[in-house]
Amino acid sequence: MAAASPLRELEGEVLCSICLDYLRDPVAVDCGHVFCHHCIIRLCECTRQPLHCSLCKAIFKKENIRHVWQMASLVENIWRMKVDEERAPREDRPLEQNAEKLCGLHLEKLHYYCKDDQQILCVMCRESREHRHHAAVLLEKAAQPFRGKILNHLKSLKGDRDRIEKFQSTGEDELEALLTKFQNHRQDIVSVFEQGHQFLREREQCLLELLEGIEQELAEGRNSYVTKGSEEVLRLGTLISELEKKSQQPAIELLQVPFLCVCLNFFHEYPRKKFWIEKPISAAVKKRAEEFADKLLSLEKGIRGFNGKLRRDLEYKTSEIILNSQTANGYLSVSPNGKSMIFTGLWTNKYQQGQRFDPEPGVLGSKGFTWGKVYWEVKVDRIWWGAEEEEAAMKYWGGARGVFGTSDLGGLMGTTDGYRNENEELEEWPQENGIWPKFCLVGVARESVVRRGFLNFSPEEGFWTLQLCSAGVCIGTSPEPFQILSYCPRQIGVALDYDGGKVTFTNARTQEFIYEFSSSFSGRIFPFLWLNCMRSRLTLRP
Structure with missing residues (x-):
């Protein structure tokens, strides 16, 4: 920057x-x-204390103030x-002065x-009649308050910029770390998956x-079986031809002693029903084939279970449900804790509320869903009634119509002395006169379902449920439910x-x-349980 001119120093x-x-x-x-x-007179008028010089702070008296004409x-x-300098030709001025506004x-x-x-204002404008008596200050002094505000705002903006840069740097580091982590994933x-593929290829x-x-043993056994059978058929065919020829000889020749001895020896050597016969498949091969079939069943069951668990873990979020x-x-x-419920058979004095199911023994979850994929499980503790309790309950509730008379679930009150073991999955559960044992319902329901009166538990009415009982599992459809399993799993997984x-x-x-409903949902969907079996419990997991 150029040095200040002598005139500026004198100024x-x-x-x-x-x-x-x-001045x-x-x-x-x-x-x-x-x-x-x-300026000094105004200072004297504003201050009653001893007067001090604004430069050296020395005390002075008003009466000692004197004019300095020089x-x-x-x-x-x-x-x-200065005025002459300002009026000088523009080309004679320094470049920095030529750039100044006039x-x-x-x-x-x-x-x-x-x-x-x-x-x-310029100097002449200030001395003009229009501005002579106005409060006029130098531009630098007038600009100081505005410059201070600008500097304060600038400081605030710089602080914001620094914080944003720091936040951005931290965010970039986090993103880079997460990106690296997912690249490792x-x-x-x-x-x-390569390990899984390798394992499956080895098992395959x-x-x-x-x-x-x-297959090789079966092929060898088939060839041996065919060869032996053909040889025996050929041998027997030769014998048959010989006997046919002998049977056509005259009676006098048949009765002669030499020929009669030959025939008796032939019948003794080849008695009736004494010919080659054996099973086509040996016991050892049959046993190996049965063991192989069991391995295939285990493979299919394992693959289904693996697919179901992997799909549930990767696609669905396990949700904690509370009733x-x-x-x-x-x-x-x-x-x-809202995790389980039992059917007491005794009405408790509860305040009647519009959201309570009555008379159906149902309950909704406390959390509904309007989007996403969620999964939870329901454990069924099946401690069914004994025969005497069953008979007493049938008399009390009105017999075969059912405990609550539900239209599509009526007549499902059969008797049983227990529930079947899961090892008996393929056996048919005994039923008397076509009457089903009692049951529970597991599934989901629309928030807007009717909760008063006897209900029809079908998708058309807003219920998507499985009906579980000791006889198996069935689906609630109109006009009657149909059975899909002949056994009742102890723990049901529900994926929405x-x-x-x-x-x-x-399972x-x-x-x-087990089963899958396809529908178009609207509104909030809640977990739903229904139980009408004494001494039984439904428990939510996790």
């Missing part, structure tokens, strides 16, 4: 330290410093020199700011080799895909598929 010596402007009617105080007359002449000469009226440099009119996925090769061995006791029927007792419109039921212990 700094003739400025009042109070108003920061050119007007300069006066000196006791310490010798010079101020504008009107300073007034010097100020005037410096002011005129007064549009007098073509003079702008030095002052009029507070009254909020205008920027890619390698983990490839590695895990093992089963194929075992199958090939059994809403406000919706529970009066015959149901919900545990304090709201967006896909599916409710899938599986939670084996991950085997």
